[in-house]
Amino acid sequence: MTFFLIVTLNGLTLAALYFLAASGFTLIFGLMRTVNMAHGALLLLGGYVGFEVAKATGVWPLGILGGGLAAAFAGALIQFGILGRFQGDELRQTLASIALSIIMADLMLWYWGGITYQVALPDALTGGFKLPLLGVGYAAIRLVLIVFAVVIGISLWLIIAKTRLGAIIRAGVDDREMLRALGFDVAKIFIIVFALGGLLAGMAGVVAASALSIAPGTDLQFLLPFALVPLFANDFWLIQIFGRALILGIIALSLTFLAAYLGVVSFAQATMAGVAGYTVAYFGPNTVDVGRELPFYVVLPLAMIMATLSGALIGLIARRSQGIYAIMITLAVGVAFFYFTRQNYTYFNGWTGFSGIRAPEISGRSLREPLPFYLLIILVAALCLTFVNGFIKSPLGLTIQAVRDGPKRVLAIGIPTTPVIVSAYAFAGLIAGSGGILNVWYQERISSFSVGLGPIVDILVIAVIGGLKHPIGAFIGALAFVLLDTFAVDFIDRERFNTLIGLVLLAIIMGAPDGLHGLAKSWLSRFKNRPIKNQV
Amino acid sequence: MFTNLKTITMTSVLALGAFAAPASADDIKIGVISILEGAFAALGQDGIRGIELAVAEAGGEVAGNDIEVIVMSSDASPDSAVNAARKLIEQDGVDIIVGPLSGSEGLALRDLSKSFPAITFVNGSSAAQDTTLRDSSDNFFRFGGDGAQWMVGVGNYAHDDLGYEKVAVVAEDYSFPYTQVLGFMGEFCAAGGTVPEKFWTPIGASDYSSIVYSIPADVDAIFVALGGADAVNFLTQYNQAGGDKPIIGGSITIDQSILDSEGPFKQQLIGAPAGTPTVSDFDGAEWKSFSASYTEQFPDGFSAPSIFAHHYYMGAHAAILALEEVNGDLSGDQAAFRAALTDLQFVTPTGGTMRLDENRNGIVDNFVTEVFEREDGTLGNRVVKVVRDVDQSLGQDPAAFLAQGPVSRDNPSCP
Numbered sequence: 001m002t003f004f005l006i007v008t009l010n011g012l013t014l015a016a017l018y019f020l021a022a023s024g025f026t027l028i029f030g031l032m033r034t035v036n037m038a039h040g041a042l043l044l045l046g047g048y049v050g051f052e053v054a055k056a057t058g059v060w061p062l063g064i065l066g067g068g069l070a071a072a073f074a075g076a077l078i079q080f081g082i083l084g085r086f087q088g089d090e091l092r093q094t095l096a097s098i099a100l101s102i103i104m105a106d107l108m109l110w111y112w113g114g115i116t117y118q119v120a121l122p123d124a125l126t127g128g129f130k131l132p133l134l135g136v137g138y139a140a141i142r143l144v145l146i147v148f149a150v151v152i153g154i155s156l157w158l159i160i161a162k163t164r165l166g167a168i169i170r171a172g173v174d175d176r177e178m179l180r181a182l183g184f185d186v187a188k189i190f191i192i193v194f195a196l197g198g199l200l201a202g203m204a205g206v207v208a209a210s211a212l213s214i215a216p217g218t219d220l221q222f223l224l225p226f227a228l229v230p231l232f233a234n235d236f237w238l239i240q241i242f243g244r245a246l247i248l249g250i251i252a253l254s255l256t257f258l259a260a261y262l263g264v265v266s267f268a269q270a271t272m273a274g275v276a277g278y279t280v281a282y283f284g285p286n287t288v289d290v291g292r293e294l295p296f297y298v299v300l301p302l303a304m305i306m307a308t309l310s311g312a313l314i315g316l317i318a319r320r321s322q323g324i325y326a327i328m329i330t331l332a333v334g335v336a337f338f339y340f341t342r343q344n345y346t347y348f349n350g351w352t353g354f355s356g357i358r359a360p361e362i363s364g365r366s367l368r369e370p371l372p373f374y375l376l377i378i379l380v381a382a383l384c385l386t387f388v389n390g391f392i393k394s395p396l397g398l399t400i401q402a403v404r405d406g407p408k409r410v411l412a413i414g415i416p417t418t419p420v421i422v423s424a425y426a427f428a429g430l431i432a433g434s435g436g437i438l439n440v441w442y443q444e445r446i447s448s449f450s451v452g453l454g455p456i457v458d459i460l461v462i463a464v465i466g467g468l469k470h471p472i473g474a475f476i477g478a479l480a481f482v483l484l485d486t487f488a489v490d491f492i493d494r495e496r497f498n499t500l501i502g503l504v505l506l507a508i509i510m511g512a513p514d515g516l517h518g519l520a521k522s523w524l525s526r527f528k529n530r531p532i533k534n535q536v
Numbered sequence: 537m538f539t540n541l542k543t544i545t546m547t548s549v550l551a552l553g554a555f556a557a558p559a560s561a562d563d564i565k566i567g568v569i570s571i572l573e574g575a576f577a578a579l580g581q582d583g584i585r586g587i588e589l590a591v592a593e594a595g596g597e598v599a600g601n602d603i604e605v606i607v608m609s610s611d612a613s614p615d616s617a618v619n620a621a622r623k624l625i626e627q628d629g630v631d632i633i634v635g636p637l638s639g640s641e642g643l644a645l646r647d648l649s650k651s652f653p654a655i656t657f658v659n660g661s662s663a664a665q666d667t668t669l670r671d672s673s674d675n676f677f678r679f680g681g682d683g684a685q686w687m688v689g690v691g692n693y694a695h696d697d698l699g700y701e702k703v704a705v706v707a708e709d710y711s712f713p714y715t716q717v718l719g720f721m722g723e724f725c726a727a728g729g730t731v732p733e734k735f736w737t738p739i740g741a742s743d744y745s746s747i748v749y750s751i752p753a754d755v756d757a758i759f760v761a762l763g764g765a766d767a768v769n770f771l772t773q774y775n776q777a778g779g780d781k782p783i784i785g786g787s788i789t790i791d792q793s794i795l796d797s798e799g800p801f802k803q804q805l806i807g808a809p810a811g812t813p814t815v816s817d818f819d820g821a822e823w824k825s826f827s828a829s830y831t832e833q834f835p836d837g838f839s840a841p842s843i844f845a846h847h848y849y850m851g852a853h854a855a856i857l858a859l860e861e862v863n864g865d866l867s868g869d870q871a872a873f874r875a876a877l878t879d880l881q882f883v884t885p886t887g888g889t890m891r892l893d894e895n896r897n898g899i900v901d902n903f904v905t906e907v908f909e910r911e912d913g914t915l916g917n918r919v920v921k922v923v924r925d926v927d928q929s930l931g932q933d934p935a936a937f938l939a940q941g942p943v944s945r946d947n948p949s950c951p
Contacts, residue, residue: 007749
């Protein structure tokens with residue numbers, strides 16, 4: 001009984017904490033359809049400022065207020081300065097907020113350092129609290145958390161449902177134009193919503209820092225790099241730069257394919273690639289004593305099949321989701337797979353993963369030798385591109401595009417959409433799987449890190465900076481990504497290279513709506529004195 | 537307007553590219569891999585301080601050749617460490633690599649070193665056991681111990697001196713904590729103690745309440761092998777729940793960087809023993825002077841060198857000493873340099889004599905420490921026991937030690 005109560009309380013208090021952390025995000029998402037990936041950074045900012053205020057004044061509630069206000073201000077600034085410019089363009093908002101989160105996280109790391117802080121609690125909340133029923137102590141701060149969460153939840157509901165401001169916000173979401181016509185400043189209202197979301201994040205940050213602790217690292221971490229160096233065709237450039245770029249390009253191509261022809265942005269492409277990679281690792285030669293070795297001509301088709309199946313399964317899960325909902329659900333699948341690989345030792349060998357994976361040898365020469373490997377990568381990349389271009393002209397490919405343009409009409413003429421969507425995802429799985437196999441040979445290892453949030457976002461960034469309109473964009477984006485990933489640290493103070501990376505990413509997202517591919521295309525057409533085609 | 541912006545951006549990208557100035561051919565290039573982003577950034581930065589200290593001591597040159605240090609950041613993942621190493625080798629043309637910081641990265645670089653026999657790899661602070669114990673690589677050197685060596689002395693101290701019979705284990709679920717648990721349990725179980733329950737948590741977990749409330753009430757103490765924010769989170773939540781069992785710390789659980797963190801949980805740590813190769817308040821003469829030059833050179837650093845500064849320092853220091861011995865001669869695939877490294881002996885900052893075993897793993901000093909409160913209210917670790925000459929088999933017969941098999945969640949076990 002005690003055990004049951006404790007577990008229930010643990011669940012409730014943790015849920016309360018997550019509610020506090022997520023309520024601001026949900027508010028902004030629910031009302032404005034903005035996926036604010038910088039929410040974690042706002043939370044961290046609130047926690048740090050709250051820590052400083054609480055330390056300076058010695059009053060815990062003042063810390064909560066200070067942290068909340070600081071994050072509210074930062075949130076308003078983000079919406080006013082950057083995200084508000086792309087209202088309605090959800091993907092670019094998402095990416096711009098990722099860039100912001102990198103910059104903010106890096107700047108906070110600079111100012112507050114990488115050590116862990118914990119906000120001191122008032123004496124009344126320190127230590128255990130004897131619960132009458134339990135007979136054991138329970139942390140008082142955790143009980144306060146529940147109360148705090150309930151108060152916040154009710155106040156939010158009151159503001160949205162019962163006040164004039166709430167009514168205006170809801171009206172703005174439903175029909176922005178009408179609200180504007182009635183004389184309300186919609187942009188200002190959205191800034192208020194963002195500030196409110198920031199306030200919640202900031203306060204949650206301080207409370208979380210009291211119950212847990214704050215330290216950098218909870219933010220999305222990834223690199224977007226910066227540099228071009230004179231070209232030498234040594235092995236480094238051949239494999240580390242161009243080979244790697246092509247491999248990442250193939251995986252990103254599967255995303256570009258889904259985005260361009262099915263009209264969904266999937267965060268699960270690194271997962272499909274990971275499924276193929278893990279299959280190769282488990283059934284191929286490795287040095288960790290997990291799995292069983294099969295000949296490579298059995299393993300390769302098997303890996304492709306597994307990746308295709310994983311794509312189909314993800315398609316089945318996400319078949320009804322469009323727009324940001326597809327982003328969210330595929331992201332959830334990707335993150336779930338990441339945690340599964342990290343904790344399952346039987347098939348995925350947990351944290352350690354697989355090492356010592358070798359590419360097959362053909363008549364005594366390893367495919368992993370630079371030149372053969374590079375030629376293989378080019379071959380696969382070319383095949384995938386051709387395959388995609390052919391596939392979209394096939395009857396199934398055309399149906400997929402029809403589903404993108406008018407799912408209801410497709411249904412009306414008697415074609416069920418589910419099999420079409422699932423086969424599009426399955427095809428994307430096949431492409432991603434090809435890249436995944438090459439990637440595991442390139443790295444010669446695979447572990448949970450390879451399917452984590454970092455690689456997931458990398459693939460998305462590659463596809464978006466390259467441009468989602470045409471398959472070749474994936475490769476352009478990948479080359480830019482790999483160059484910057486490799487050389488950023490050389491060109492900037494090594495402590496601040498992530499800030500620069502975030503700024504470059506932000507510049508591309510804000511300045512080049514169709515990615516580098518679109519940018520190059522419009523430059524070319526200007527160069528030739530032709531009118532720029534309006535691409536919609 | 538946007539077009540102009542774009543043009544400027546692209547032009548500056550190209551312009552920056554032109555600055556890749558090649559270094560002079562006589563320079564000795566040392567590539568350093570450390571974690572400079574995310575949760576380990578502060579620790580990785582301290583590792584870099586260790587390198588800078590070693591290079592500064594040598595006056596920035598060896599036998600008339602300038603030392604050039606090129607830093608790459610990894611992000612704790614093996615892939616990132618391998619990519620960083622390949623870039624340092626193939627693009628920057630380094631002769632020696634010092635790093636990495638964490639265990640999985642160390643295993644990955646050990647594997648990679650076999651593909652680059654002409655480059656010498658000197659470990660930074662990574663401490664996975666198998667990096668050198670099983671499947672070792674001829675050109676991978678570790679002038680330091682592994683996670684099990686870092687715990688030597690603690691099991692006996694907890695059992696014999698503190699009188700603990702039953703200890704629960706809370707540790708992160710990957711190779712380094714497995715090794716730490718082995719180092720602790722090896723002695724503790726042999727001395728007659730038992731470990732009824734081990735709790736393995738995913739790294740980066742923030743909620744430990746289910747573990748806090750599952751710890752058996754009849755244990756005498758808890759052995760906590762968590763690092764960084766994980767340790768702070770667990771200790772905080774245990775403290776908030778009113779938990780009062782004594783803590784036994786792993787090597788990075790009660791490192792100086794954690795004692796320098798902010799928070800009320802620290803009171804609970806006073807008196808806690810831990811095993812570590814690095815003690816901030818050690819009063820050996822060598823450590824005093826090492827620590828003094830650290831604080832003099834890095835006023836912004838920690839209040840004393842951390843385990844990371846210490847180990848990156850030893851790696852770079854060993855490389856520089858061996859280079860001096862061969863007058864900077866790296867010809868013949870660095871054969872002379874490696875022979876010098878293999879036979880190298882030097883006095884470590886902790887006063888012992890560093891030398892390598894046949895797997896090129898350090899035979900090291902280890903400390904049993906306890907946390908105490910300094911007069912100014914800050915916390916430090918003080919030494920209660922020094923164990924000299926700890927080898928990788930922890931004093932057991934090497935063959936028998938190897939036969940126990942690789943560490944895992946269930947190995948060793950003494951419920």
